Amino acid sequence: MGSYKIAVLPGDGIGPEVVAEAVKVLSIVGKKFHHSFDLRYADFGGAAIDSSGVPFPPATQDVCMSSDAVLFGAVGGPKWDTLDPAIRPEKGLLALRKAAGAFANLRPAKLFSELADACYLRPDIVANGIDILVVRELIGDVYFGEPSGIEVRDGERVGFSNMIYAEHEIRRVAEVAFETAMKRGKRLCSVDKANVLAVSRLWREVVTEVAKGYPEVELSHMYVDNAAMQLVRNPAAFDVIVTGNLFGDILSDEAAAITGSIGMLPSASVGGANTPGLYEPVHGSAPDIAGQNLANPVATILSLAMLLRYSLNLSAEADAVEAAVAAVLAAGYRTGDIYRDGMKRVGCTEMGQLIADRV
Amino acid sequence: MGSYKIAVLPGDGIGPEVVAEAVKVLSIVGKKFHHSFDLRYADFGGAAIDSSGVPFPPATQDVCMSSDAVLFGAVGGPKWDTLDPAIRPEKGLLALRKAAGAFANLRPAKLFSELADACYLRPDIVANGIDILVVRELIGDVYFGEPSGIEVRDGERVGFSNMIYAEHEIRRVAEVAFETAMKRGKRLCSVDKANVLAVSRLWREVVTEVAKGYPEVELSHMYVDNAAMQLVRNPAAFDVIVTGNLFGDILSDEAAAITGSIGMLPSASVGGANTPGLYEPVHGSAPDIAGQNLANPVATILSLAMLLRYSLNLSAEADAVEAAVAAVLAAGYRTGDIYRDGMKRVGCTEMGQLIADRV
Ligand SMILES: CC(C)[C@H](C(=O)O)[C@@H](O)C(=O)O
Ligand SMILES: CC(C)[C@H](C(=O)O)[C@@H](O)C(=O)O
Numbered sequence: 268m269g270s271y272k273i274a275v276l277p278g279d280g281i282g283p284e285v286v287a288e289a290v291k292v293l294s295i296v297g298k299k300f301h302h303s304f305d306l307r308y309a310d311f312g313g314a315a316i317d318s319s320g321v322p323f324p325p326a327t328q329d330v331c332m333s334s335d336a337v338l339f340g341a342v343g344g345p346k347w348d349t350l351d352p353a354i355r356p357e358k359g360l361l362a363l364r365k366a367a368g369a370f371a372n373l374r375p376a377k378l379f380s381e382l383a384d385a386c387y388l389r390p391d392i393v394a395n396g397i398d399i400l401v402v403r404e405l406i407g408d409v410y411f412g413e414p415s416g417i418e419v420r421d422g423e424r425v426g427f428s429n430m431i432y433a434e435h436e437i438r439r440v441a442e443v444a445f446e447t448a449m450k451r452g453k454r455l456c457s458v459d460k461a462n463v464l465a466v467s468r469l470w471r472e473v474v475t476e477v478a479k480g481y482p483e484v485e486l487s488h489m490y491v492d493n494a495a496m497q498l499v500r501n502p503a504a505f506d507v508i509v510t511g512n513l514f515g516d517i518l519s520d521e522a523a524a525i526t527g528s529i530g531m532l533p534s535a536s537v538g539g540a541n542t543p544g545l546y547e548p549v550h551g552s553a554p555d556i557a558g559q560n561l562a563n564p565v566a567t568i569l570s571l572a573m574l575l576r577y578s579l580n581l582s583a584e585a586d587a588v589e590a591a592v593a594a595v596l597a598a599g600y601r602t603g604d605i606y607r608d609g610m611k612r613v614g615c616t617e618m619g620q621l622i623a624d625r626v
Numbered sequence: 627m628g629s630y631k632i633a634v635l636p637g638d639g640i641g642p643e644v645v646a647e648a649v650k651v652l653s654i655v656g657k658k659f660h661h662s663f664d665l666r667y668a669d670f671g672g673a674a675i676d677s678s679g680v681p682f683p684p685a686t687q688d689v690c691m692s693s694d695a696v697l698f699g700a701v702g703g704p705k706w707d708t709l710d711p712a713i714r715p716e717k718g719l720l721a722l723r724k725a726a727g728a729f730a731n732l733r734p735a736k737l738f739s740e741l742a743d744a745c746y747l748r749p750d751i752v753a754n755g756i757d758i759l760v761v762r763e764l765i766g767d768v769y770f771g772e773p774s775g776i777e778v779r780d781g782e783r784v785g786f787s788n789m790i791y792a793e794h795e796i797r798r799v800a801e802v803a804f805e806t807a808m809k810r811g812k813r814l815c816s817v818d819k820a821n822v823l824a825v826s827r828l829w830r831e832v833v834t835e836v837a838k839g840y841p842e843v844e845l846s847h848m849y850v851d852n853a854a855m856q857l858v859r860n861p862a863a864f865d866v867i868v869t870g871n872l873f874g875d876i877l878s879d880e881a882a883a884i885t886g887s888i889g890m891l892p893s894a895s896v897g898g899a900n901t902p903g904l905y906e907p908v909h910g911s912a913p914d915i916a917g918q919n920l921a922n923p924v925a926t927i928l929s930l931a932m933l934l935r936y937s938l939n940l941s942a943e944a945d946a947v948e949a950a951v952a953a954v955l956a957a958g959y960r961t962g963d964i965y966r967d968g969m970k971r972v973g974c975t976e977m978g979q980l981i982a983d984r985v
Binding site for chain 1: 645669696711714720729745746747748749751754760767768774775776779782783786787788790791793794819820821822824825826827828829831832850851852854855856857858859867870871873876878879880882883884888977
């Protein structure tokens with residue numbers, strides 16, 4: 268019976284289509300559970316560049332910061348690829364994450380049993396399923412490290428970006444990872460490159476210190492190159508992975524790819540004390556299929572479930588959305604990206620409606 | 627009918643066993659093709675730490691630098707894991723690469739048709755095989771970038787490592803990659819994170835400039851997170867990949883893992899003008915199976931083939947070694963790591979002998 272403000276940023280490409288389906292589901296949740304959701308749409312990414320010249324305009328920032336959570340679609344597309352990097356859609360995303368203080372990006376890579384045959388790995392490797400949660404630090408590391416730039420030194424250009432972490436940045440994301448591991452399989456693998464990088468040696472030290480507060484969690488450390496291997500060789504060995512922004516970018520995408528159904532994977536970016544959590548599908552803006560009712564809205568709908576669970580503390584509602592997705596899959600409905608012979612092929616809007624009907 | 631000096635660094639764990647088999651093959655090559663190989667053994671890695679306190683002693687450096695090429699096994703193991711990072715076995719490897727000026731690391735990830743069922747990917751994904759060559763920059767990037775360290779700032783520890791590339795470092799490795807692509811499928815994919823990192827923007831600029839000299843090569847650019855995905859989704863789409871030291875570390879290991887037979891994969895590190903090329907298997911020192919005649923010597927023997935080809939310009943000899951490996955596989959011989967029902971299981975020394983016999 269609550270009343271909540273949700274900033275809705277459809278963004279570019281298939282963003283608006285998939286967000287529309289999540290909104291359909293949200294309004295059913297509102298009716299069924301007697302909540303009122305105040306949906307506050309705002310321009311973001313390429314759409315915002317077109318309307319106001321920048322990817323994350325102040326008006327959008329105001330809407331986001333005064334909301335309980337932010338739901339967004341995807342940003343970017345060929346139209347904006349040739350712009351100056353400083354005002355490209357991606358910069359808007361980085362600025363939004365930073366403004367929201369969203370230091371912990373939760374990226375589940377789960378193999379839905381109904382979609383096991385979509386998995387890119389050999390069936391015997393994934394007989395035990397895949398259920399990994401990557402906790403990626405999101406507002407530090409070489410993404411934001413200074414100094415950074417391109418300069419002429421000794422007569423030639425030199426490009427540099429500083430991979431840097433302060434103790435408190437590592438500690439807070441490690442705490443989120445340990446807390447999350449406590450609610451799951453109690454195994455946490457911290458990924459770094461401590462055999463080479465000073466920044467990784469501090470990462471490992473601080474994670475090891477935080478571990479003292481979580482004696483029940485089994486902590487291991489793995490080098491990033493080995494982690495990239497083990498995700499392929501034995502993904503079932505992982506429960507929760509915690510790592511920095513750059514390694515997390517790479518490994519969470521690798522883990523997602525392995526499941527073979529990236530159109531199904533949600534994400535949450537949380538952490539700020541009085542700032543909203545951000546919820547978005549893992550897939551991109553897919554300009555090639557935009558506007559054709561071909562996109563899979565499930566990743567966005569599951570992102571909405573994470574929003575209900577983490578930012579609004581509505582776990583029964585989140586469970587209902589997740590159960591509805593599972594029921595629709597079990598009933599054999601598939602968008603094109605996950606279609607197999609013998610299944611029922613549906614478009615983006617039909618998929619959204621089917622899920623909404625089952626909430 | 628040449629005479630060559632080869633520095634041999636067996637190293638740690640299974641290093642000595644697999645190197646011994648490569649040496650067996652080399653001596654047959656010497657006899658058959660009437661070359662004399664002066665093998666100059668030296669301590670390296672943990673073995674060198676034990677004998678002289680440092681992983682890459684000056685005596686070893688002298689041996690390497692006065693040789694035509696360096697063949698080595700693997701370094702590291704639990705015995706040295708607790709040492710100060712400054713004198714750990716890995717530091718020796720980095721120092722050797724740097725001393726040799728070996729800026730281009732060539733890492734083939736190939737699926738041997740006889741071992742197709744070892745591949746970790748779904749059979750339909752790899753129906754067209756996998757034959758990728760990763761050209762990894764090896765002596766720059768955040769591996770060696772300064773400033774780097776851990777310091778107290780504003781009352782807390784801060785760790786930092788500088789991801790930095792100068793124009794000439796990018797240019798020379800890009801040239802190697804384009805040259806290599808010309809001899810293969812003429813497709814080159816440059817991997818960076820130019821949507822976020824300044825250092826990657828320079829990388830992309832310089833690679834694009836170098837491309838002008840190779841109009842026959844089809845150049846594409848890919849972000850590292852997407853590359854980590856595409857290696858899983860469609861590895862057959864790649865021919866040559868060129869990337870920086872850190873991204874190359876991760877992606878070359880991911881590509882190797884996908885083939886499922888990391889015990890088969892060689893590598894070459896080349897580039898210095900008057901310095902030796904370095905040749906080593908991709909796998910590590912595997913302390914758990916060391917000394918039990920269980921290791922697969924093929925990766926080291928194929929590294930030897932690369933040594934003959936690239937450093938000594940002996941391509942008939944290199945072909946003979948590669949053909950011998952293929953013949954032994956075709957005859958059904960397998961070490962434990964690649965064993966399948968119905969094949970003939972052999973140990974490390976038998977495998978080496980079988981290959982030597984067929985040269
Ligand atoms: C678009 C890009 C800046 C972004 C990132 O690297 O963080 C994306 O890859 C992601 O993972 O959300
Ligand atoms: C041992 C380590 C320093 C090394 C590296 O990261 O370069 C290894 O992973 C490799 O790829 O050869």
